[in-house]
Structures are given as structure tokens and as C-alpha cells.
Amino acid sequence: MKIATFNINNIRKRLPNLLAWLAEAEPDVVCLQELKTTDRQFPSSALEKAGYSSVWLGQSTWNGVAILSRDRAPVLVRYGLPGDLNDRQARYIEAAVDGVVICSLYAPNGNPQPGPKFDYKLAWNERLIAHAAELQATGVPVVLAGDFNIVPESCDVYPSRSYADNALVQAEPRRQYRSLLDAGWTDALRALYPEETLYTFWDYRRNRWQRNAGLRLDHVLLSGSMRERLVSGGIDRYVRGQDGASDHAPVWIDINRKKV
């Protein structure tokens, strides 16, 4: 069962790129972020034609998350991250596919820091940590996938000082990410490639793709019962180099259908 996450950065603008990658990569499940489209404008019929059923949570202009599933429809579990009824930003959706709970998340960027946006980032991450603990406690297999907007360690950003003041690399969000790992979640790509340089995002500006000046922001976390089912994984870097590409590349894992 191949599960992928892809910050698409506007699904309508990049629909041809998305469809080409789906045809090439043939993932079974896809978590999408930054749809940047309203619910009404989500291209569900084009995705159906490509063989994927979807659940989505859209928002005008910003944010937006979705879960796609091939052959079988994803069963919606929840819209939105619990813990703040006043939070209207479309950053979280949860669905069940083939006995696995799939969470597609788009965590706040948090820039500039310090400031209200950084405060929102930290508060949102705390809600994620609390909800992840509840999911973990059920014992159900869970995959938390998406754009966490956190560079976990200094090896996950190209050598540079340009990001030193950036919200993505600050100690507090890094502690929050590490607390998820300490609570039993497995960073799938880092587990598969402990020593490799892994980037999933390259800014459009300053030739950062051409220079491979990247960051690792998109992560796939596995609950305890999923860890032993992990077979392989990777980053489809080539997608970032194509015409009209998102500034993120897809990240994917392959897991055994049944418990080993």
C-alpha cells in the first residue's frame, strides 16, 4: 500500500502536474496540502477520471487539504483539528482507507517570528500533539502525513545562514516535532535513510532548486503498530524540476497491507 504526501501549492493551477505524477507514481493514497481552492472548485471529477476518490476541506485563496484513494473511497473521519472551535483555517482532514487512519495536515508556517503567526504555529502544533496522542491511544494503525513546516534537524536544511531567523528552524517547533517521535511516532523517511540528505522543498527564488538549496518540511509519521509494516519510501524529486511545478516534491512510503 503506497501512501504519499504532496504539498501541491494550488491544485487547480497544477492539476496537469498532479495527474501526470499520479499516473507515473500510482500511489494508493495521497495526502494533499495547500489546495488554495474553495470546496466548490475542487477538481473531484478530474481525479475520479484518473481513478481516485477524494475527501477534501477547501478554503478560498489559502490552505486546503485532501485525501485521495485509488479503487476504494476514503471514509471521512473528521474535518479540522480538534481543540479550537474558533480556528477556521483548513489545515487538517482525517479519513480511513483499508483499515488505516490517514491524516493529511498542513501545519502553520509561523513567519515572521516572533509574533502572532508564530504563536498560532506553536498552539496548532500543541493541538496536533494532543490529537496524535488520542489517535495513538486507540491502537488503530495511523499515518500522519503532510507539510509540518518544521525542519527537524540542522541536517534537514542546506548549509546556510539565510534561514536562521525563520520559523521553520526554531528550537520550540523542533522540540514539538521531537516530542511526537518521543511519544512513539516514527519519522518514516528518516528511519529508512538515517544518514541521507533529504529535502522536500526548494524555494522558487534565488535558484534554490538549481542549487539544491532545499529543506525537509514534509513528513510521514507512523504510529507504533505501523512501524513494522514499513517496506520502502522515497522523495519524487524529479517532480520539482518539471514545468509549472509546486515548490514541494511528493514524499511516499510503501507499507505491507497486513500486519507482519
Place this chain on the structure above:
DNA sequence: ATGGCAGGTTCGACCTGA
């Protein structure tokens, strides 16, 4: 220290993203 790219909306000078 700044701005660089890409796209959005308030249709054109702003904003966000990371």
C-alpha cells in the same frame, strides 16, 4: 539588509508563502 518567485485578490498595489 534586501529581495528574489508564484499566485492570489481588492484589477493593481497589496498580501501570503517558507
